[in-house]
Amino acid sequence: MLTESQAWQVLDGVPDPEVPVVSVVELGIIRELRCSDDGLTVVVTPTYSGCPATEVIGLAIRDSLLAAGAPGVKLETRLDPPWTSDWIGDAAREKLRAYGIVPPGDRAVSGAAQPIRFVRKRLTCPRCGSNDTERLSEFGSTACKATWRCRSCLEPFEYFKPI
Known part of the structure; x- marks a missing residue:
């Protein structure tokens, strides 16, 4: 089982598929991470609702966390509030x-x-x-x-x- 801190480290290693120099965490699209006995829930806000990379990002998040030892991964998409470039560190x-x-x-x-x-x-x-x-x-x-x-x-x- 991954700790929350370990899960954040894994997510910080997941590159954005369109701009691979930044991670999904650095881009600010990971809004929340919840740990439970069943696994992890990752809340993602895409850069815009029609972003074509949303599905690819979700698969990369899921695959990375499962490979690191998460027993399960659930993805939630949150569109409100909408992503803003202010969230880029x-x-x-x-x-x-x-x-x-x-x-x-x-x-x-x-x-x-x-x-x-x-x-x-x-x-x-x-x-x-x-x-x-x-x-x-x-x-x-x-x-x-x-x-x-x-x-x-x-x-x-x-x-x-x-x-």
Whole structure:
């Protein structure tokens, strides 16, 4: 039987399938973990309700926990409150940047309303640091990312949109 602490460690090793540089814990989609004699219940909030990776994430969570010794794993999806990019931790934001994805801007103060802004005048290129960038498409490889290009180094990059 896994302890709650061990289960969290296992979950922290489960990569997001679309952005494997961050774990599902770092991305902030694991909302709750409950332990019982029957096994573990993991509450997951997908980045958006139509996220195509939700099923893959669920299987990876289940397989990882069972392989680590959990007697059973139950997954619950929680859509309320909806996931927000504010749940991405500081370390994960730096991992995204190093991976070539510009993380969303500053996080909201806890409990304070923050307007969603999809358009920014300039982003900093995660490769060369230039601010001479342009948006190519509002949608990137997934709906939660936009495609940008640096005019200085000419490299494309993705921007993880604030949600």
